[in-house]
Amino acid sequence: MPELPEVEVTRLGIKPYIEGRRIDAILVRNGDLRWPVPVGLHKDLTGTWIKTVTRRGKFILIGLMDAGQNDRGTLMVHLGMTGTLRVLQGDTPAQLHDHIDIRLQDNLLRYRDPRRFGAVLWHGLEDGPIANNRHLRDLGVEPLMSPFIESGGEILYRQTRGRSAPIKQILLAGQIVVGVGNIYASESLFRAGINPKTAAGRIGLERYWRLAGAIQDVLAAAIQKGGSTLRDFVGSDGASGYFQLDYFVYDRAGQPCRVCGTTIRAIRQGQRSSFYCPKCQK
DNA sequence: CACGACTCCTGCTGGC
């Protein structure tokens, strides 16, 4: 389920409870995720300390060090469509789809993923800089950081010249800017007044500035809203911890546009659903 | 290279 805001809220929720802790044990109940969980993961992780909890795109990056403060590598966690990461008391019984337990000094970091579209990967020192990881190296810029903050419109404009693919597809691909998933792509395009079918190369600089602002507004609002659910990521074994903005168009096919009253339309683009207002978005 | 179709998996929902 998660798009960037859900991943960021997960990261913020677990970080205070796992950073600085030692990893005492790893239990992999089912390593058959999107890619196989590395078989030797327990050897790489056990006895190391969690130094950093960061994010790149939709990957949560857990940086590890040894007792001498030397970097040891990075644990990469992707939540796919249905993944969750929770901090729990060590004696919390595992439920169906609780695939991985990372046992810390004073608690338990648990990965659950019913659909198993997510991933838990290891990037060791021998693999070089984490930025060169095959899953990270081709990602676009972060939407809520420099340079997108100050140059977002120009970046979108420049990188789409000559591109015939619909702007919705370009956003989802994540090669220009990361973190915009299916929901927030529709929502951002609505707020920018751009039809999702428009060829990306035919959109001008001024409209891309509006889109860049819309992407930042939508993602930032979702993260802020998620802040109220932070406690769900700790000690809570049930509630999803995820959250929804009040959508303008997503999943509102057949309902009136909240701005102009025109009926919202649903279309398929690249096997995914898109929603838009035919009057507000040209 | 750019683009679009297909794929992995389980769980729910909407329509009959």
Add this chain to the structure above:
DNA sequence: TGCCAGCAGGAGTCGT
């Protein structure tokens, strides 16, 4: 009420 086809918020891979 019960059944089941179809669809779900990601993203890598492959064929054209």
